[in-house]
Amino acid sequence: MTIWNVSPQPVGSPESAALLREYLVDVADRWYLLHDGRRCTLEEIERHLAEMRGDDPGTLLVARYGEERAGCVGLRRLDARTAELCRMYVRADRRGLGGSGALLRAAEETARAWGAERIVLETRRDLVEARALYARHGFADVAPYKEADAYSEVWLGKELG
Template sequence: VRLLDPATAELTRVFVHEGLRGRGGAALLVAAAEDAARALGAGRIVLDTRTDLVEARALYARLGYAETAPHNDDRYAEHWFRKELVN
């Protein structure tokens, strides 16, 4: 997690080893990242991902992230998400 501005944090990566996927670890990692963003004072968190990462996009949607307009011009980004953080 890094701050893009005082109110916006960016989740830069979520990685779960292939042999450990499907056990809820990714949701726990995202929750920890959201907690870290709140601790930094952010009121929202954004992220980007690729089209081929179907499971990741489903995870973010399930966790309350909404697809939104691009917030960066990363050459690998094809989908952008945002979530408002509540304390």
Template sequence: MPRTPAAPAWAVAPEPFHSPVAAALWRAYYTEVSDRWYLLHEGRITDPEELEREVAADTGEYLAPPGGVLLVARYGGKPVGTAGVRLMDSATAELKRVFLLKEARGRGGAALLVTAAEDAARALGAGRIVLDTRGDLVEARALYSRLGYEESEPYNDHAYAEHWFTKKL
């Protein structure tokens, strides 16, 4: 009987925050969330010069060991998503940059990434994980709620943060 090829599989592994893979996914993430905000509020996409400034301004070095980690999800071997964790203090980690390319969505990768990030936070010694997000990112808020995150009081004053979540690990 002929064998059918195996379905593409998910894999999640740490990636240096400054690698070309991480840089490409960060650019895709920032472009999508920035364009979404500008389209909603100003009816336009992000100005290319602003995009370059903002991408360059947030290098992600806080996602480097020993206090952080950047995870990259691959689907069928192709890098398609990220999730980062950084320690805020000895007991609290922050979830950052949860993102999947559009073509990888709807296949369970987002939950896999968040679960891997929670495991990474535990490995860093955290007993709690927090995150912030915007109101228009309704898919993200639904994901976090589905995974047991609860809305909480603000823990930062970031300009675009409108919802804060926490979860005991």
């Protein structure tokens, strides 16, 4: 039986960079297909990657399915009490195998180790699978906790208790 292993990785490592690029292509394609009826271009991906590099997730947790890297999630401290989840991603061919749950559990454990009492995130309305996943794991609507950008439509949070 293949199992999931999750561990922190340097954000700038080749492995992390490849997963973050896959994540960005996945969410950008969905955005552009919904709003413009097309996939994102290489130039748009490069521009978004440059923007993303300036928005350090703090800690990047990488999930492996067996020996294969298959997903990631970013986690950063917003304040002494709050951690923010960002860039949750599992490769399409590994979805439905428990990787998202493994990543969320690892992110929550990391946040607790930092002393955080709650974890928050922002997402888009069209990412319905992600929103359902978060709901299954106890996340609920919260007030916006930072200024919205073009992609901020839903804010969720969970007390870590």
